[in-house]
Amino acid sequence: MNKSAETIMTDKPVIDQHLQGEHEHKDPVGAKMGMWLFLMTELLLFGGMFLIYGTYRYMNPEAFHSAAQELNTIIGTFNTIILLTSSLTVALSITALQKGNRTLSVLLLAITIAFAFWFLINKYFEWSHEIHNGIYPGSSELTNRTNGEILFFGLYYVMTGVHGIHVIIGIVILSFMLAFIVKNKVTPENYIRLEISGLYWHLVDIIWIFLFPLFYLLR
Amino acid sequence: MANHVIAENYVDFYKEKGKHTGLGAWLLTTDHKRIGIMYLVAIVTFFLVGATLGFLMRLEMLSRGRTIMDPQTYNSLFTLHGLIMIFLFIIPGIPGVFGNFFLPIMLGAKDVAFPRLNLLSWYLYISGGLFAVVSVFLKGGPIDTGWTFYVPYSIRTGTDVSWMILAAFILGLSSIITGLNFITTIHRLRAPGMGWFKMPLFAWALYATAWIQLIATPVVGITLALVAVERLIGIGLFDPSLGGDPILYQHLFWIYAHPAVYIMILPAMGVVSEIIPTFAHRTIFGYKAIAISSLAIAFVGYFVWGHHMFSSGMSDTARWIFSLTTFLVALPSGVKVFNWVATLYKGSIELGTPLLFCMAFIFLFSIGGLTGLVLGALATDIHLTDTYFVVAHFHFVVFGGGGFIFFGALHYWFPKMFGKTYNEKVSKAALGTMVIGFMLLYFTMFILGYEGMPRRYYDYLPQFATLHIVATVGSWILVGGILVMIGNLLVALKKGKKASMNPWGGRTLEWTVPSPPPVENFEEIPVITHGPYDYEYNINGDSDKMEENYH
Numbered sequence: 001m002n003k004s005a006e007t008i009m010t011d012k013p014v015i016d017q018h019l020q021g022e023h024e025h026k027d028p029v030g031a032k033m034g035m036w037l038f039l040m041t042e043l044l045l046f047g048g049m050f051l052i053y054g055t056y057r058y059m060n061p062e063a064f065h066s067a068a069q070e071l072n073t074i075i076g077t078f079n080t081i082i083l084l085t086s087s088l089t090v091a092l093s094i095t096a097l098q099k100g101n102r103t104l105s106v107l108l109l110a111i112t113i114a115f116a117f118w119f120l121i122n123k124y125f126e127w128s129h130e131i132h133n134g135i136y137p138g139s140s141e142l143t144n145r146t147n148g149e150i151l152f153f154g155l156y157y158v159m160t161g162v163h164g165i166h167v168i169i170g171i172v173i174l175s176f177m178l179a180f181i182v183k184n185k186v187t188p189e190n191y192i193r194l195e196i197s198g199l200y201w202h203l204v205d206i207i208w209i210f211l212f213p214l215f216y217l218l219r
Numbered sequence: 220m221a222n223h224v225i226a227e228n229y230v231d232f233y234k235e236k237g238k239h240t241g242l243g244a245w246l247l248t249t250d251h252k253r254i255g256i257m258y259l260v261a262i263v264t265f266f267l268v269g270a271t272l273g274f275l276m277r278l279e280m281l282s283r284g285r286t287i288m289d290p291q292t293y294n295s296l297f298t299l300h301g302l303i304m305i306f307l308f309i310i311p312g313i314p315g316v317f318g319n320f321f322l323p324i325m326l327g328a329k330d331v332a333f334p335r336l337n338l339l340s341w342y343l344y345i346s347g348g349l350f351a352v353v354s355v356f357l358k359g360g361p362i363d364t365g366w367t368f369y370v371p372y373s374i375r376t377g378t379d380v381s382w383m384i385l386a387a388f389i390l391g392l393s394s395i396i397t398g399l400n401f402i403t404t405i406h407r408l409r410a411p412g413m414g415w416f417k418m419p420l421f422a423w424a425l426y427a428t429a430w431i432q433l434i435a436t437p438v439v440g441i442t443l444a445l446v447a448v449e450r451l452i453g454i455g456l457f458d459p460s461l462g463g464d465p466i467l468y469q470h471l472f473w474i475y476a477h478p479a480v481y482i483m484i485l486p487a488m489g490v491v492s493e494i495i496p497t498f499a500h501r502t503i504f505g506y507k508a509i510a511i512s513s514l515a516i517a518f519v520g521y522f523v524w525g526h527h528m529f530s531s532g533m534s535d536t537a538r539w540i541f542s543l544t545t546f547l548v549a550l551p552s553g554v555k556v557f558n559w560v561a562t563l564y565k566g567s568i569e570l571g572t573p574l575l576f577c578m579a580f581i582f583l584f585s586i587g588g589l590t591g592l593v594l595g596a597l598a599t600d601i602h603l604t605d606t607y608f609v610v611a612h613f614h615f616v617v618f619g620g621g622g623f624i625f626f627g628a629l630h631y632w633f634p635k636m637f638g639k640t641y642n643e644k645v646s647k648a649a650l651g652t653m654v655i656g657f658m659l660l661y662f663t664m665f666i667l668g669y670e671g672m673p674r675r676y677y678d679y680l681p682q683f684a685t686l687h688i689v690a691t692v693g694s695w696i697l698v699g700g701i702l703v704m705i706g707n708l709l710v711a712l713k714k715g716k717k718a719s720m721n722p723w724g725g726r727t728l729e730w731t732v733p734s735p736p737p738v739e740n741f742e743e744i745p746v747i748t749h750g751p752y753d754y755e756y757n758i759n760g761d762s763d764k765m766e767e768n769y770h
Binding site for chain 2: 027029030033034037038040041042044045046047048049051052055056059060137138143146147148150151154155157158162
């Protein structure tokens with residue numbers, strides 16, 4: 001049994017003696033803890049925006065209600081299904097690697113990345129449709145509407161935009177993981193980097209789970 | 220104890236030949252000690268810049284009307300002074316320098332949990348600092364909104380707000396990464412036998428601080444980012460003409476920025492809890508109370524932000540609740556002060572420079588804390604809002620508290636970090652000068668504020684002239700003291716005598732390794748059998764013997 005597998009078994013941090021000076025930690029529990037802490041900060045980042053959303057919805061209930069009618073629920077639902085499925089594929093990819101099936105793991109990861117692109121492409125069409133209708137920050141169409149509607153669409157662009165940035169970051173991270181598996185840097189014995197990347201991807205998914213009903217379904 | 224057995228051919232971390240040489244040995248290092256030193260250089264530099272700006276502001280206030288600058292420059296100076304001192308000096312100060320250098324050693328670890336992330340967080344700090352500096356020289360001119368970036372002015376002003384916001388955002392990310400690194404380190408890398416209640420109190424303080432960094436910073440990050448987006452494309456979220464609510468911005472800002480006050484003070488309290496038992500040669504009084512009160516301050520600190528907004532439009536119910544919670548936060552702070560004083564009682568006190576820094580801290584911080592209660596009470600706050608009283612209060616807490624202890628910690632750990640001793644007579648004289656200058660400068664501001672001098676004003680009425688002159692003279696004395704103190708340490712770096720392993724007789728783990736420590740800190744990871752301030756347990760005998768082997 002090699003060093004990293006031992007680490008997982010004993011659940012204690014082990015210092016790799018091969019690298020002198022730049023001692024490399026092998027502490028999967030610590031790595032996971034670090035990622036969970038980071039995910040908590042991400043939740044709070046969005047938490048600030050959810051707070052703004054809650055306040056303005058409370059102040060402008062009718063305007064939020066009528067503005068939501070203009071969003072395309074079909075694309076929204078479709079994107080929800082895409083993201084949920086991609087969360088499943090990334091989880092399967094981790095399990096596949098744990099069980100030693102590298103090929104399947106790579107394939108599932110590639111499918112996850114493809115889903116992520118698909119989500120962004122749908123988002124692109126959705127946004128272009130809104131912008132085509134003249135609904136974007138500062139447009140004459142939007143500034144003529146009530147303040148509540150301006151706030152709704154302001155929040156819509158900002159929150160789905162920040163979420164979109166997270167999807168792009170997720171694509172970059174997952175692509176690195178794919179390359180690492182191919183190059184044997186992430187292996188069935190040492191898969192912690194893939195595992196915490198998966199955690200990040202689940203976060204991207206779960207934030208969308210909240211954005212979807214707040215913007216598309218509450219109408 | 221196993222950690223006393225150290226190889227005779229020990230190489231300290233400055234001389235260790237790593238993968239990289241020259242500048243690369245610093246800029247590409249993942250050694251927590253080198254990163255700590257790099258923070259020290261950067262943070263002291265920014266402190267001197269911030270102090271210079273403050274000095275110039277005081278010079279402007281020496282006489283009525285224009286003295287050395289125009290009003291717009293003055294607006295920029297108080298903004299930059301605040302931003303630099305808060306985001307680049309006091310928030311990263313103690314955790315960045317002493318947390319990095321000493322947390323792993325005090326826990327009996329070889330490094331932090333994520334050494335490479337640690338280096339990344341230093342680079343983020345530096346790039347945040349550079350963005351802040353660059354923003355001053357851009358076309359729009361230096362930012363003039365005050366460090367709080369209050370809307371709607373921060374949306375309308377022609378100065379370069381967005382760059383400064385980018386800088387604050389990056390600095391926040393750096394702070395978050397340091398925080399999650401420390402939390403993971405404390406959870407995962409304590410030496411065998413070091414239970415939670417055998418950790419040094421500095422580690423407890425850093426732990427509480429790290430949680431605040433993690434929980435509060437993202438909220439202000441997104442809030443400031445939204446101001447930048449507002450300036451860029453006008454989404455209306457904080458713009459009243461588009462339906463946005465400026466008060467909501469203030470809430471979101473203070474939800475972070477008040478807990479951030481505890482990011483500034485908690486690590487300082489941790490340092491004081493280290494220095495006092497060392498110089499009283501006595502176990503700390505109420506170890507658990509101090510440890511838990513750190514967490515209590517961190518927790519209650521989340522529910523007091525509204526006291527920054529008593530006069531900006533909140534319901535009466537909200538105001539008295541925030542007033543009540545503000546008074547509550549004084550309790551754990553009081554617990555700490557009483558415990559420190561009780562530790563000194565019947566101790567065999569040695570009046571070393573670091574202890575004198577702690578005395579100055581307790582004195583200044585208590586004044587700052589008690590005047591905080593004056594501001595936390597609704598009726599008096601209405602009278603004192605936005606006056607020099609507030610300015611005096613937060614300088615007593617942040618500078619008299621956090622700032623003084625940053626330098627106190629430097630004097631405490633200087634022999635360990637650099638392996639040199641400094642001239643204690645000069646350092647004590649410098650500290651005395653600083654306290655006198657400090658009192659002249661800031662205590663005067665309490666009176667000015669009480670009499671009605673508004674903060675951030677470029678000019679003042681004739682009746683305030685005398686006190687303004689006193690305050691400005693105080694600023695000269697204070698700056699003089701600071702320069703002597705830093706000069707003394709620089710001389711010590713060049714000419715100081717070699718420091719022994721344990722010059723103060725401290726009991727925590729950093730005093731069981733050589734000064735300066737070797738790259739891996741410990742030859743062998745220590746096994747902890749006793750508490751951090753256990754003065755009944757005698758380590759002096761064999762540690763002295765060890766030193767003879769070295770020199």
